[in-house]
Amino acid sequence: MDKKVRVRFAPSPTGPLHIGGVRTALYNYLFARQHGGDMLLRIEDTDSARFVPGAEEYIVEALNWLGIEIDEGIGVDAEGPHAPYRQSERKEIYKKYVNQLLDAGLAYYAFDTPQELDIMRGKVANFQYDASTRMEMQNSLSLSKSEVEERLTSGEKYVVRIKIEPNEDIVVNDLIRGEVIINSSILDDKVLYKSVDELPTYHLANVVDDYLMEITHVIRGEEWLPSSPLHVILYKYLGWEKEMPQFAHLPLLLKPDGNGKLSKRDGDRLGFPVFPLDWEDATTGTISKGYREAGYFPEAVINFLALLGWNNGTDQEMFTMQELIEQFSLERVSKSGAKFDYEKGKWFNHHYLQLKSNEEIADIFQHILVQKDIFEDFNKLTKIVGLVKERANFITDLWEQSSYFFVAPESYDEKTVKKRWKEDTPQEMTELATLLKGLDDFSAVNTEPIVKQWITDNSYNMGGVLNVFRLALVGAPKGVHLFDIAEIIGKEETLRRLNLAIERLSEE
RNA sequence: GGCCGAUUCGUCUAUCGGUUAGGACGCCAGAUUUUCAUUCUGGAAAGAGGGGUUCGAUUCCCCUAUCGGCUACCA
Numbered sequence: 132m133d134k135k136v137r138v139r140f141a142p143s144p145t146g147p148l149h150i151g152g153v154r155t156a157l158y159n160y161l162f163a164r165q166h167g168g169d170m171l172l173r174i175e176d177t178d179s180a181r182f183v184p185g186a187e188e189y190i191v192e193a194l195n196w197l198g199i200e201i202d203e204g205i206g207v208d209a210e211g212p213h214a215p216y217r218q219s220e221r222k223e224i225y226k227k228y229v230n231q232l233l234d235a236g237l238a239y240y241a242f243d244t245p246q247e248l249d250i251m252r253g254k255v256a257n258f259q260y261d262a263s264t265r266m267e268m269q270n271s272l273s274l275s276k277s278e279v280e281e282r283l284t285s286g287e288k289y290v291v292r293i294k295i296e297p298n299e300d301i302v303v304n305d306l307i308r309g310e311v312i313i314n315s316s317i318l319d320d321k322v323l324y325k326s327v328d329e330l331p332t333y334h335l336a337n338v339v340d341d342y343l344m345e346i347t348h349v350i351r352g353e354e355w356l357p358s359s360p361l362h363v364i365l366y367k368y369l370g371w372e373k374e375m376p377q378f379a380h381l382p383l384l385l386k387p388d389g390n391g392k393l394s395k396r397d398g399d400r401l402g403f404p405v406f407p408l409d410w411e412d413a414t415t416g417t418i419s420k421g422y423r424e425a426g427y428f429p430e431a432v433i434n435f436l437a438l439l440g441w442n443n444g445t446d447q448e449m450f451t452m453q454e455l456i457e458q459f460s461l462e463r464v465s466k467s468g469a470k471f472d473y474e475k476g477k478w479f480n481h482h483y484l485q486l487k488s489n490e491e492i493a494d495i496f497q498h499i500l501v502q503k504d505i506f507e508d509f510n511k512l513t514k515i516v517g518l519v520k521e522r523a524n525f526i527t528d529l530w531e532q533s534s535y536f537f538v539a540p541e542s543y544d545e546k547t548v549k550k551r552w553k554e555d556t557p558q559e560m561t562e563l564a565t566l567l568k569g570l571d572d573f574s575a576v577n578t579e580p581i582v583k584q585w586i587t588d589n590s591y592n593m594g595g596v597l598n599v600f601r602l603a604l605v606g607a608p609k610g611v612h613l614f615d616i617a618e619i620i621g622k623e624e625t626l627r628r629l630n631l632a633i634e635r636l637s638e639e
Numbered sequence: 640g641g642c643c644g645a646u647u648c649g650u651c652u653a654u655c656g657g658u659u660a661g662g663a664c665g666c667c668a669g670a671u672u673u674u675c676a677u678u679c680u681g682g683a684a685a686g687a688g689g690g691g692u693u694c695g696a697u698u699c700c701c702c703u704a705u706c707g708g709c710u711a712c713c714a
Contacts, residue, residue, distance in 0.1 A: 143714045178713050245712065257641065259710085290712050308644070317642050317710085325712045333714050357643055357709040380644090383707070387650080390706055438663095442652060446662045465652080467645045468707060475651065475664045522676050532676085547674085583673095597673035609675040 136168025138348050143175040144186035147410035147419060148193050151384040151393060154436045159350045160199045161459040172204040174217045177336050179328045193407040197429045198452055213344045218336050225331040228339050229291050229324045237368040238323055241270040241292045242282055259319045262297040291324040301360035306379040306461045313360040321361055338365040341376055349376045356380045379461050382440050383468040393471050403473040426525030431480040439469045481524040489517040496529050505537050518611045536619055539628050540606025547608045551599050557637045559596055564629045573622045575614035603632035
């Protein structure tokens with residue numbers, strides 16, 4: 132019987148969660164759910180220098196908003212069978228395995244300072260700390276036993292490096308890319324542990340934790356592919372070869388224009404969010420926009436992200452989370468990076484907006500209106516939403532599409548005025564006002580035929596009259612069906628706007 | 640520079656040796672409409688290049704090119 136599937140999302144709390152990270156989390160989640168397995172959230176804060184307060188909370192909130200549920204670890208409960216889930220709180224655990232490697236002669240102490248290493252890198256082209264150079268460096272392999280002892284006891288800062296045996300082909304079996312073979316000679320003796328903060332580096336920490344937490348599948352970004360042979364070696368050195376998880380390296384999310392990894396700056400430059408939620412940088416105070424605050428529905432973001440690198444082989448484009456869980460497969464994840472197509476993201480949101488009920492949308496839209504000091508009757512609002520929602524991509528677009536329902540025009544579109552406002556217009560509009568004034572039933576089904584009949588009877592120009600009427604009500608050549616507008620704003624307001632337009636536009 | 644990975648319309652992608660290379664976003668045109676938008680219909684638009692293998696390559700192999708990732712006491 133196979134082991135229960137267990138995957139983890141392991142971001143480092145160095146800032147807001149990047150949208151690419153969100154996709155990684157999503158794929159992990161889909162995979163776990165599909166196999167009835169567990170999804171863990173682990174915080175990789177082994178770099179004390181890059182720790183950013185609030186980042187962890189942000190990550191939890193973002194996943195929560197998106198409906199990516201965590202079964203174990205951070206954000207669920209402090210305990211859990213493999214607690215703690217914050218690597219900075221697992222120091223003792225790593226220490227034990229560092230010592231194990233040291234004792235077995237598979238790792239060694241190194242005392243070279245960062246400055247000394249920089250000098251070496253400057254001096255020797257393509258310098259690499261490995262079998263070919265390690266004997267020239269300051270470490271427990273090159274130094275005498277007593278000197279090492281002395282340096283250690285004197286409290287000199289050191290680092291523990293893995294001892295890589297050269298000239299071995301390391302095979303990484305990737306679920307997406309197949310076998311990737313890398314020769315160990317190109318690997319350097321990576322730092323596993325640093326005494327400065329008594330913390331391991333990512334490489335050791337992630338292997339130890341994945342083993343201890345019984346992770347069966349490591350699904351992560353492609354940027355980890357080059358270091359995965361190192362991880363394979365680590366599993367071997369630690370004696371966990373049999374328990375080694377399977378790897379799947381996801382293609383990267385690329386900039387919409389040009390090349391390279393999608394970054395925060397692309398969002399600022401091109402005007403779209405690259406983060407799930409708004410994020411305020413504590414030191415600079417600058418705010419990075421998030422999808423939530425930009426008006427996206429979580430299901431739209433999920434759907435959009437899911438398809439950036441995966442498809443089910445058919446023409447289907449709309450997927451609920453449940454369908455994604457059922458249909459997702461690593462085999463169908465593409466190998467090449469995907470450029471981030473923000474326009475398509477908008478289209479997804481438009482689609483999901485149309486799926487919402489008018490009441491649901493009106494409920495949210497109401498909050499936007501209140502901020503503008505507009506308090507509209509909910510039933511009326513629901514009606515308005517039904518009329519304009521198909522024109523919107525976001526609920527926030529609704530205001531632009533419907534403001535004329537709430538406020539009378541302050542100015543009139545010049546081009547339309549020039550084109551439509553003729554010598555006879557004031558007279559026609561006055562007649563129209565009189566006609567409307569006499570109507571009791573102001574519903575569109577009643578007013579429309581009457582007004583049109585009046586136009587015909589007087590041999591007026593249909594388009595001319597109606598467009599000026601629209602101009603009076605809306606102020607611009609836009610908007611929903613004219614008589615619907617009149618119905619909703621009501622007889623009184625319709626007449627008021629009509630007279631206002633006659634007054635203002637006749638002056639000129 | 641070295642290593643690894645990738646390469647189908649502008650973009651996301653389908654195709655698992657034989658297709659008029661399909662769909663979607665975006666774009667353009669037409670229809671509908673009192674306006675704008677929506678909607679509908681139609682259109683333009685792709686296998687990086689070169690060698691093989693094969694009766695036949697977008698598909699398999701090799702080379703080149705291009706792009707990307709990694710190359711930290713960062714993840």
